[in-house]
């Protein structure tokens with residue numbers, strides 16, 4: 001049994017989970033001043049505007065930091081598990097688990113790509129892949145591959 | 146100097162044994178620690194009129210007041226953010242006493258954190274509540290970051306990358322703590338020191354953090370009694386004057402996952418607390434003679450040394466290698482053995498050690514005169530710390 005809590009969906013963040021389920025990585029954008037923000041929230045910390053929309057991320061980024069987890073183990077993952085903190089091209093950061101990497105060869109600054117995959121409770125959420133190897137990304141028609 | 150600075154003191158400290166299975170209720174541990182602290186202060190139980198606690202404390206003040214027959218409470222408050230808030234209840238107590246709202250305020254933390262729910266095993270029970278307080282988990286937990294060690298690993302890795310720090314640099318904190326614990330009969334790791342090689346051979350938990358970078362999990366309770374400095378002077382022990390007590394939240398603060406700041410291995414909330422403490426106490430980092438730095442995980446001790454201004458950014462590894470943290474060094478730390486060596490009572494056992502250092506009764510008492518001792522709460526979460534001073 002997994003110990004991972006269920007997602008807490010709110011009016012501020014549902015866009016993100018809906019987009020991920022469709023194979024898109026979206027970032028919240030302030031309509032008033034244009035600042036991007038992640039994680040999502042109700043207001044822009046730069047100008048305090050409540051008006052926001054979203055942009056679709058290129059999903060390309062580099063490793064800002066990383067860890068490889070050994071203990072404790074949750075049933076939702078296989079271990080050792082790489083987890084990445086990614087600097088996205090758009091300037092925001094993003095955390096996700098890693099797939100397809102040689103965990104002994106991780107380096108800060110390494111080029112990565114965000115894809116998507118099934119997580120603990122069946123949700124489709126972002127996952128970090130080597131550049132060019134992302135799975136689960138939306139096609140131009142809008143559906144996930 | 147702030148209005149409340151140096152107006153109050155910790156006059157009593159008390160603790161249960163620190164174990165892996167206390168064999169009694171958390172409620173009893175809270176009561177035992179409270180009675181021990183009042184006994185130490187030579188203050189009657191019925192005189193207690195205030196409590197200041199953690200929100201994570203599962204024994205409410207009314208339960209302890211009821212069990213111990215404390216007739217009236219005029220002040221009671223709870224501070225969030227777990228170990229980050231460890232020193233904040235002392236600030237609450239100092240504010241309450243210095244303002245005349247209460248006269249005798251007890252701070253306690255008591256739990257069966259090893260034999261009951263273990264913080265290192267996964268999210269705590271309250272993590273499963275769907276509210277704004279827990280919403281931040283959406284951005285870490287589904288991806289595998291479930292425990293404090295896992296959530297702090299990004300910072301440790303980034304710090305190594307930026308400044309060339311190594312696992313050995315973290316390990317020296319563990320070795321030092323276990324050396325002190327080895328001489329402390331109350332410590333779980335009494336007479337069990339480790340070497341740097343032991344640290345390097347310990348298994349990886351959340352790379353770069355190894356098992357011996359992580360504090361213990363413990364059952365036990367610690368309590369403190371705060372009264373006015375004036376009253377404390379008439380009590381049996383030399384007062385540990387509360388010269389400063391501060392809380393801090395920094396920009397874009399998230400609980401244990403402030404990953405979206407420019408520098409994730411900087412902790413502005415800690416620097417904010419430091420700035421307040423020095424102003425309140427009328428001192429500078431150079432005036433701090435010893436410190437108890439919150440050591441749930443060794444990398445955070447290095448980052449705190451830098452945020453408190455004991456050394457420059459990136460200089461903590463060299464500062465440690467140069468022996469400044471040893472008992473005869475510039476800044477002896479964690480003389481009780483820390484949470485790595487003595488026990489994990491969410492930082493409150495460290496406050497008790499701060500009081501012993503001021504009294505001159507630590508089992509690892511440094512040889513020099515100690516006028517000011519810094520005690521810190523956890524990081525990287527909303528932070529708190531106090532400066533204890535000898536009475537002159």
Ligand SMILES: [Zn+2]
Pocket residue numbers: 030031032033034035044045046047048049
């Ligand atoms: Zn804005």
